[in-house]
Amino acid sequence: TKSTRPQRLLKAVQKHSTRGDPQSVISAIDHFCRHREWAMNVGDEKGSILDSVVSELNPEKVLELGTYCGYSTVRIARLLPPGARLITLEFNADYAAIARQVIAWAGLEDKVQLVEGASGDWIPRMKEHFGIETFDFVFLDHWKDRYLPDTKLMEDCGLLRKGTVLLADNVICPGVPDYLEYVRNSLSYKSCYFKSHLEYTKAEDGLEKSVFLG
Ligand SMILES: CCCNc1ncnc2c1ncn2[C@@H]1O[C@H](/C=C/CNC(=O)c2cc(-c3ccc(F)cc3)cc(O)c2O)[C@@H](O)[C@H]1O
Numbered sequence: 438t439k440s441t442r443p444q445r446l447l448k449a450v451q452k453h454s455t456r457g458d459p460q461s462v463i464s465a466i467d468h469f470c471r472h473r474e475w476a477m478n479v480g481d482e483k484g485s486i487l488d489s490v491v492s493e494l495n496p497e498k499v500l501e502l503g504t505y506c507g508y509s510t511v512r513i514a515r516l517l518p519p520g521a522r523l524i525t526l527e528f529n530a531d532y533a534a535i536a537r538q539v540i541a542w543a544g545l546e547d548k549v550q551l552v553e554g555a556s557g558d559w560i561p562r563m564k565e566h567f568g569i570e571t572f573d574f575v576f577l578d579h580w581k582d583r584y585l586p587d588t589k590l591m592e593d594c595g596l597l598r599k600g601t602v603l604l605a606d607n608v609i610c611p612g613v614p615d616y617l618e619y620v621r622n623s624l625s626y627k628s629c630y631f632k633s634h635l636e637y638t639k640a641e642d643g644l645e646k647s648v649f650l651g
């Protein structure tokens with residue numbers, strides 16, 4: 438039977454990158470998506486903005502919503518200090534299986550916990566199941582109509598603290614109008630927009646960085 442795009446992306450990683458070298462994994466995925474098949478990874482341009490936000494923050498506890506093939510998981514985890522932890526939620530079993538192999542190939546499995554399941558089910562269980570008090574950094578890149586409800590859920594579950602940074606992908610394309618309106622008008626957030634481009638294209642897109650004020 439025909440392979441899937443995530444399977445072909447994994448093959449490209451295993452063929453064109455060095456095991457244990459996260460940067461080579463990132464470059465192999467970017468090359469595959471730019472020259473072979475487009476895929477919805479945050480990409481190299483927005484990825485550099487993601488890198489700078491993570492590096493400046495040096496987070497200990499990170500949550501990612503929507504793993505897909507693990508590209509942004511690898512980008513974030515490679516920058517985390519020893520002892521820091523990234524929990525990434527992915528509810529599609531096929532994507533989760535690919536992402537696990539990409540993360541393992543990059544040699545980052547010790548920093549990453551991939552949880553197969555829906556954000557709505559797992560956000561309320563972060564404290565009792567993973568012993569997480571609050572997150573320092575959250576990367577939102579899952580279904581766009583879930584950014585706002587999941588952000589409100591994280592607030593309600595007490596998972597955000599004064600200074601927690603939310604970084605949201607695709608705030609222009611495909612767009613998350615309800616989420617943007619919320620974080621830009623709420624007195625509980627200080628929000629700013631990083632203008633960029635949709636991964637591997639010339640279309641406008643960007644990241645919204647929102648600091649929770651408590
Ligand atoms: C119950 C659903 C909500 N909870 C969830 N919990 C856990 N994982 C969830 C998830 N929702 C979605 N996911 C997973 O996240 C991923 C979904 C990402 C959705 N992303 C996009 O649609 C997207 C789409 C584009 C895009 C832009 C332009 C275009 F022409 C075509 C596509 C670009 C992007 O950067 C994107 O991120 C999948 O792996 C999916 O299985």
Ligand SMILES: [Mg+2]
Nearest residue numbers: 479578606607
């Ligand atoms: Mg995205």
